[in-house]
Amino acid sequence: MSETVVYFVPPERIGTGIGAMLEESGFLKHLKPKKRIGIKVHFGEQGNSSHLAPEFVRAAAVACSYHDLQPVVIETTALYRGRRQLASEHLKLAREHGFTTEAMLAPVEILDGRQGERFYTVPLDSELVSGARLAQGLRRISYLINMAHFKGHFVTGFGGAIKNLAMGLAAKAGKLEMHSSSKPFVDSEKCVSCGVCVDYCPHEAINFVQYVAQIGRSCTGCGGCLAVCRQGAVRVNWDAASESVQLKMVEYCRAVVAGRRVFHFNVCLRITPNCDCYPQTETPIMDDVGLFGSLDPVACEQAAWDRIGPALTELYPHLNPALLIDAAERCGLGRRAHRLVTL
Ligand code: SF4
Numbered sequence: 621m622s623e624t625v626v627y628f629v630p631p632e633r634i635g636t637g638i639g640a641m642l643e644e645s646g647f648l649k650h651l652k653p654k655k656r657i658g659i660k661v662h663f664g665e666q667g668n669s670s671h672l673a674p675e676f677v678r679a680a681a682v683a684c685s686y687h688d689l690q691p692v693v694i695e696t697t698a699l700y701r702g703r704r705q706l707a708s709e710h711l712k713l714a715r716e717h718g719f720t721t722e723a724m725l726a727p728v729e730i731l732d733g734r735q736g737e738r739f740y741t742v743p744l745d746s747e748l749v750s751g752a753r754l755a756q757g758l759r760r761i762s763y764l765i766n767m768a769h770f771k772g773h774f775v776t777g778f779g780g781a782i783k784n785l786a787m788g789l790a791a792k793a794g795k796l797e798m799h800s801s802s803k804p805f806v807d808s809e810k811c812v813s814c815g816v817c818v819d820y821c822p823h824e825a826i827n828f829v830q831y832v833a834q835i836g837r838s839c840t841g842c843g844g845c846l847a848v849c850r851q852g853a854v855r856v857n858w859d860a861a862s863e864s865v866q867l868k869m870v871e872y873c874r875a876v877v878a879g880r881r882v883f884h885f886n887v888c889l890r891i892t893p894n895c896d897c898y899p900q901t902e903t904p905i906m907d908d909v910g911l912f913g914s915l916d917p918v919a920c921e922q923a924a925w926d927r928i929g930p931a932l933t934e935l936y937p938h939l940n941p942a943l944l945i946d947a948a949e950r951c952g953l954g955r956r957a958h959r960l961v962t963l
């Protein structure tokens with residue numbers, strides 16, 4: 621079995637390190653020219669300034685162009701209310717954060733439809749997830765650059781390469797499945813009886829009871845009503861245990877990488893307690909570390925965790941974030957053991 625390599629560059633060389641890792645690993649030269657290659661990045665919620673810089677995406681896009689590939693920057697809509705909930709606003713916010721076609725030398729595509737309703741299902745041999753509901757547009761992409769920002773997360777302890785693919789490329793229904801063990805419910809105080817969710821529900825699971833929408837037993841948890849209700853009246857109990865979310869993310873990541881060629885980055889800059897969905901600027905919990913990159917998502921996570929894990933464990937002593945890396949290795953997503961090569 622060949623050795624797993626994780627490349628590393630310190631913070632001041634990240635810009636050049638991205639292209640160097642893509643070349644040194646031989647990833648790009650084995651891809652067929654002219655084909656589309658998705659670069660998955662998080663644009664940051666409104667008010668968040670710790671998200672990755674567009675320059676990093678540009679560096680990856682330039683490297684792709686040298687190999688005659690067609691880079692496209694890909695994202696999906698967010699599950700919860702905010703500007704990233706709808707594709708149109710998400711695109712506007714991306715531009716406001718500097719993620720323009722001109723800056724990145726690649727166009728942006730939101731892959732799961734106008735409001736996160738478009739998905740396809742990848743069957744999985746898993747007790748936790750029978751089928752991963754991935755963004756429909758992902759079907760047309762067989763090469764990926766997974767550009768993750770490694771930072772803390774109040775549910776899972778950390779978010780890195782695996783979460784960037786799993787949560788980041790699932791449609792709303794998939795995000796809902798990973799995030800919550802509960803079906804949605806309607807907040808009667810907020811429901812204005814517009815009927816939009818009733819008309820939308822593909823399973824006819826919603827009826828009015830005394831002028832308030834009520835979700836019945838035939839609900840499959842597809843997440844559609846959460847997406848279409850403009851009043852924020854459809855809610856979810858965000859009570860899924862951290863471990864359940866982590867294990868489901870591993871399954872979703874398996875579904876994303878199946879049949880695809882992927883290179884994974886963990887950018888370890890501005891390591892904040894929470895993820896880039898957080899609509900605030902937070903103080904980093906430690907100094908910048910640098911950039912890790914690998915063909916193996918598990919090794920890429922492990923390398924970043926080796927450096928940042930202790931600080932996150934101190935921050936979230938009640939969570940067990942390393943569970944995700946363990947589970948990812950056990951299901952064959954990759955290997956934790958690796959050789960670190962500094963470029
Ligand atoms: S879409 Fe929202 S506000 Fe309209 S009926 Fe459904 S829950 Fe109520």
Ligand code: SF4
Nearest residue numbers: 821839840842843845
């Ligand atoms: S989650 Fe899906 S199936 Fe359940 S009520 Fe909402 S739209 Fe219907």
